[in-house]
Amino acid sequence: MMLPWQPAGEALAARLAQHQIVALGEVHWTGQPYDWLCDWLATPGHADLLDTLVVEFGNGRHQAVLDAYLAGEAVSEAALRAVLQDALFGLTWSHPAYLRLLACLRQLNQARPARRRIRVCLAEAPFDWQAPDLAQAWQRALARREDDYYHCVQRQVLAPGRRALLLFGAFHLRRRGETSPQLAQHILDPLGARLARQLGEQIYFIWPHFTADPALNHALTESQAQGQGPRLCHLAGTSLAQQIFGLLHPRLPSDQRLGELTDGYLDLGDLPRRQQLPTDWLADGTWCREIWRRARALPTDAGQALQQQLQRLGIQDN
Structure with a gap:
């Protein structure tokens, strides 16, 4: 598959220079994208291209803790x-x-003056796991999650006129939503679609390569063998843009084209995905007891799914 690839680091820098927001989809349970991003940020000049990261990974209740940590x-x-x-x-x-x-x-941030430090905003609204009506509170928080993400970007990026990189699970960062009734169990109007309607060309979307489609995997693996390293393709006018999204990602059987849902395609090579808890999490008896308490208190389906996950990970119910 012949595609107009660019070195990923240079391409990301160019997009941040041209757009107020770049939305980079992430792949859960793999470290390569974040390690690559750390290398990118350490490259001279790159950190000057943004002042804010808005991320999905964290409870907004702890924003002050994160602020203090990032301030040193x-x-x-x-x-x-x-x-x-x-x-x-x-x-x-x-x-x-x-x-x-x-x-x-x-x-x-330690090497930068206070006014030029990069902020990390936790887009998930503050949530209290000690709420007396925990099951109902969790369901309400889940139902308004996409709204909370959107309002965070409004407050933290657009209202003050900041330049940001968004880091969310890729399915939250689709340029268009879905209207088909058979897809109602999915997020029909994701964060990305809401921002795209508001910002148009001021936002640029990047989708990470992690498809299970064997033909695309084979084509990209062959071309990566030439040693190009991390690379990004602007999709407009390419054959890759015409791929049916649902065939690449059966989890969301959308009949939209990939190029309708994202602007760029990021290939970091093979992204092995494995959920394995760090040893310090496993060694924390207080947290292990607490996560089991939460699993028992959540709504039935979510609670059972979490209990099964804990058992697979070897976290004992004490």
């Missing part, structure tokens, strides 16, 4: 882990790459 203040490991662990889907953010990214930004 002393923050305990347990308090920093809680930023991730207390999210609505805390286990999703268990990969150590998230904390590596935060550590990278903390170090980067």
